[in-house]
Amino acid sequence: MSELGDGLITEEALEEFRSRIGAKFRVRQFNELASKDAIRKFADGIGDPNPLWRDEEYVEKTRYGCISAPPAWLYSVFPTWVLQGLPGVHAFHSGNDWEFYRPVFVNDKIKGECVFTGFEEKASKFAGKLVMEYQEARYRNQRDKLVAKAKVWIVRTERHAARKIGKYQKIQLPHPWTEEELTKIEDEALNEQIQGSKVRYWEDVQVGDEVPPVIKGPLGVTDIIAWCVGAAPVPILAHGLSLRLYRKHPAWGFRDPNTFAMEPIYGVHYNMSAAKAAGLPFPYDVGVQRQSWLIHMFTNWMGDEGWLKRCYAEYRRFIYLSDVVWVRGKIIKKYIDEEGEHCVDIETNAINQRGENTMPGRGTVILPSREAGTWPLEKRLP
Structure with missing residues (x-):
């Protein structure tokens, strides 16, 4: 447990991994009850001020009638996947394809399920040999x-290979922002647009329309802490509790060479020693945190009467501490589906200050129709 473990992707390890396919994992939940506080802390942790998640007086006047959780709150139940197999081989959560069926209301109880559906071997410029692992998560209410x-x-990679290749070591970090640049970014972030109670009808949107962005960053350690307060995707324990965990699962922890404290491998998101041991030049964001920002963009745009049906995203690049991302979308298709619902498909991206698309994706939003008199929430509320 003296340093971040270096596991190998061997034929023996892959054979054992293969034997797990189809296994239903035991899920460790951070949240089960969608309490008012749990919802608020999650929304705070992604910087989402939408009153649907926090203002009781406001929501009494909406179709919901009570506080509900942002769709991404389900990440705080568990982060859609379970770290398993290939001990000492690093895991980079690389994407999710969500389908949402029902709202989560205040005081709902949610149970998570997770199944290992398969894997494939691939090559990578980042770390040589890698394994692409696939799981499926389901969430049910009470x-x-x-x-x-x-x-x-x-993505599962060998840490020693990533350190040797050092693909991202030439990036200048922290990013050298000027005060003028920071003021412009912060002013733009504070100009966030929330559709809210003003109904966005399907008839009023067109292919080519842009979805106003949400801006996140410069990413700081406190942003990661706020995320953990609201979602804690792994056990974040202290003192004897953490020591017992690392004695039981040595590959889950390492000793920080600067503080001599035992730290979780999750520390790659806020701890320089852990990030460098994983082959990265700087601590970086959490994948599910990033997709939560995308869902934040969707719920801002669609308003209180819209429904986010699907949200697909690929986590392509790392967002390091000090980076900024602009999460945007554009309508690419407008149609009535086989169930008679009025849908728009939206292509999305998350561009950093280096011009890189860190999260290509797409989503489907169902909007009310003025002409047809349809309201997507009617069939989804109890």
């Missing part, structure tokens, strides 16, 4: 109704 499901893919 009435055993399916709330949402997500297909998940995770």
Whole structure:
């Protein structure tokens, strides 16, 4: 446990990994009850001020009638996947394909399920040999109704290979922002647009329309802490509790050479020693945190009467501490589906200050129709 473990992707390890396909994992939940506080802390952790998630007086006047959780709150139940197999081989959560069926209301109880659906071997410029692992998550409420499901893919890499290749070591970090640049970014971030109670009708949007961005960053350690307060995707324990965990699972922890404290491998998101041991030049964001920002953009745009049906995203690049991302979308298709719902498909991106698309994706939003008199929430509320 003296340093971040270096596992190898061997034929023996892959054979054992293969034997797990189809296994249903035991899920460790951070949240089960969608309490008012749990919802608020999650929204705070992604910087989402939408009153649907926090203002009781406001929501009493909406179709919901009570506080509900942002769709991404399900990440705080568990982060859609379970770290398993290939001990000492690093895991980079690399994308989710969400489908949402029902809202989560305040005081709902949510149970998570997770299944290992397969893997494939690939080559990588980042770390040579890698394994692409696939899982599927499902979330059910206290009435055993399916709330949402997500297909998940995770990249597994050998840490020593990533350090040797050093693909990202030439990036200048922290980013050398000027005060003028920071003021402009912060002013833009504070100009966030929330559609809210003003109904966005399907008839009023067109292919080519742009979805106003949400801006995140410069990413700081406190942003990562706020995320963990609201979502804690792994056990974040202290003192004897953490020591017992690392004695039981040595590959889950390492000793920080600067503080001599035991730290979780999750520390790659805020700890320089852990990030460098994983082959990265700087601590970086959490994949599910990033997709939560994308979902934040969707819920801002669609308003209180819209419904986010699907949200697909690929986590392509790392967003390092000090980076900024502009999460945007554009309508690419407008149609009535086989169920008579009025849909728009939106292509999305998350561009950093280096001009890199860190998260290509797409989503489907169902909007009310003025002409047809349809309201997507009517069929989804109990």
